[in-house]
Amino acid sequence: MSITRSTSRHKPASRKSSFSSSPTRTSRCRRRLARWYPSTILSIWTSRPLAASAAHGRIVSTVKSSLRKIAATLASLTWRDFSGSARARVAELLLDVFACAAEGRRADPYPDFIPGSDGDASLWFADTTRDPSHAALVNGTLAHHAELDDGNPRASLHGGVTIIPAALAVAETTGATGEALLAAIASGYSAAVACGRPLKNGIETHRLHAPSMVGCFGAAAAAARLFDADEDIMTGALALAGTLMPLGPFESFTRGASVKDLYGGYPAYIGVQAALLSRSGVHGPDELFESKRDGVGAFLGHAATPAFELDLDEVMHVELKPWSACRSVHATLTALEKLLPITVPITSVHVETYAFAAELSRDADA
Structure with a gap:
C-alpha cells in the first residue's frame, strides 16, 4: 500500500518531505503508533490483505467478516426467499405492533413528543408526518409503552417496536412496494437475532437491556434494504448500528423510569440513521464481532462465542405477549x-x- 502526502501547505515546495517508506523509518513509525493505539495499529500493520472499496473509497479487509457475510445475504434476499409460514407471520407481527401502538396512542403518555422535521413518514394514529428517523422514533416509543410488543428470547429482541417502525417509515419515504416492505421486515428480524445472539449473555451480565441494543441491527438492516443497499452499504449500516447502539440500563426498567419507552423507539431511530449514514459514505468497522478487545464483544466483556446464523424463518421464533409485562x-x-x-x-x-x-x-x- 503506497501513501502520498502533500507538504506544500507546511514547507517550501523545494524541500523534500521527511516522510519516507524506508524500513528503518517505517519500523519506528509502527512502534510509535502501536504505543498509541496498540490493537488497532497492530491489526493494520500486519500481512492482512487490504483492498479499497469502490463504493466509498474506504479501506476494508478482503477477508469477509461475519458482518459482511450476513450483509451480502441480506442485500440479495427477495420476498420469495422466505417460507410461506414466515411470510404469513410477518403480517401477524404487523397487526400486533399496530395494536400496541394504538394503545400507546390512546394512553398518549407524551403529547408533545413529536421531534424532527417535516417529511413523508406518518406518525401512527395521528394526522402528522415527519422525516423517517423521527417517525420511527415516535412510533416505536408509543408502541413500546404498553409492554405488550412481541419478543424473541433467542436474542431478547423486541422486533415489533424496533424493526417495523423503521421499515414503515423508510418505505413511506421511498415509495417501496408491499413485497419490498415485508421482505425488509423479515430480513430485519433475521439480522437482529444473527447479530444479537452473540451479545446476549454479555449484555445481561452487564445489566443492560438487550432489546434496546440488538434492535438497532434489525432496524438498520430493514432500512438499508428499503434504500436498495448493496453489500457494502448493508455492511456499513450494520456496523454503524453496532457502533452507535445505546446502552440501556435495566435500572430504567426496574425503577419505572419513563425513558424505558424509548428503548423501543430509539433503536428504530438509530437503524434509520445508520442506513442513511452508510449511504452517504460513513462506515463502521466491518470486523465488529471478530476482535475480543475492540469489537462489541470486547466492549461487553464477552467474545462473540455463539456462531452467526442467519435464519430466514426467524420470525417463527417470535412470541406474542398475552400479558402486559416483561x-x-x-x-x-x-x-x-x-x-x-x-x-x-x-x-x-x-x-x-x-x-x-x-x-x-x-x-x-x-
Missing part, C-alpha cells in the same frame, strides 16, 4: 391463571424462576 413473569402469570378460580385462603405464594428474572425482581423491590 416476558420474565409470563410463566408465573400463566400458572396463576390456570389455578383460578381459587376458592381457599392463600397463605403464601412460592415462585421459582431463572436467576436473571429473580435478580430483576429483587432490584424492583429494593
Whole structure:
C-alpha cells in the first residue's frame, strides 16, 4: 500500500518531505503508533490483505467478516426467499405492533413528543408526518409503552417496536412496494437475532437491556434494504448500528423510569440513521464481532462465542405477549391463571424462576 502526502501547505515546495517508506523509518513509525493505539495499529500493520472499496473509497479487509457475510445475504434476499409460514407471520407481527401502538396512542403518555422535521413518514394514529428517523422514533416509543410488543428470547429482541417502525417509515419515504416492505421486515428480524445472539449473555451480565441494543441491527438492516443497499452499504449500516447502539440500563426498567419507552423507539431511530449514514459514505468497522478487545464483544466483556446464523424463518421464533409485562413473569402469570378460580385462603405464594428474572425482581423491590 503506497501513501502520498502533500507538504506544500507546511514547507517550501523545494524541500523534500521527511516522510519516507524506508524500513528503518517505517519500523519506528509502527512502534510509535502501536504505543498509541496498540490493537488497532497492530491489526493494520500486519500481512492482512487490504483492498479499497469502490463504493466509498474506504479501506476494508478482503477477508469477509461475519458482518459482511450476513450483509451480502441480506442485500440479495427477495420476498420469495422466505417460507410461506414466515411470510404469513410477518403480517401477524404487523397487526400486533399496530395494536400496541394504538394503545400507546390512546394512553398518549407524551403529547408533545413529536421531534424532527417535516417529511413523508406518518406518525401512527395521528394526522402528522415527519422525516423517517423521527417517525420511527415516535412510533416505536408509543408502541413500546404498553409492554405488550412481541419478543424473541433467542436474542431478547423486541422486533415489533424496533424493526417495523423503521421499515414503515423508510418505505413511506421511498415509495417501496408491499413485497419490498415485508421482505425488509423479515430480513430485519433475521439480522437482529444473527447479530444479537452473540451479545446476549454479555449484555445481561452487564445489566443492560438487550432489546434496546440488538434492535438497532434489525432496524438498520430493514432500512438499508428499503434504500436498495448493496453489500457494502448493508455492511456499513450494520456496523454503524453496532457502533452507535445505546446502552440501556435495566435500572430504567426496574425503577419505572419513563425513558424505558424509548428503548423501543430509539433503536428504530438509530437503524434509520445508520442506513442513511452508510449511504452517504460513513462506515463502521466491518470486523465488529471478530476482535475480543475492540469489537462489541470486547466492549461487553464477552467474545462473540455463539456462531452467526442467519435464519430466514426467524420470525417463527417470535412470541406474542398475552400479558402486559416483561416476558420474565409470563410463566408465573400463566400458572396463576390456570389455578383460578381459587376458592381457599392463600397463605403464601412460592415462585421459582431463572436467576436473571429473580435478580430483576429483587432490584424492583429494593
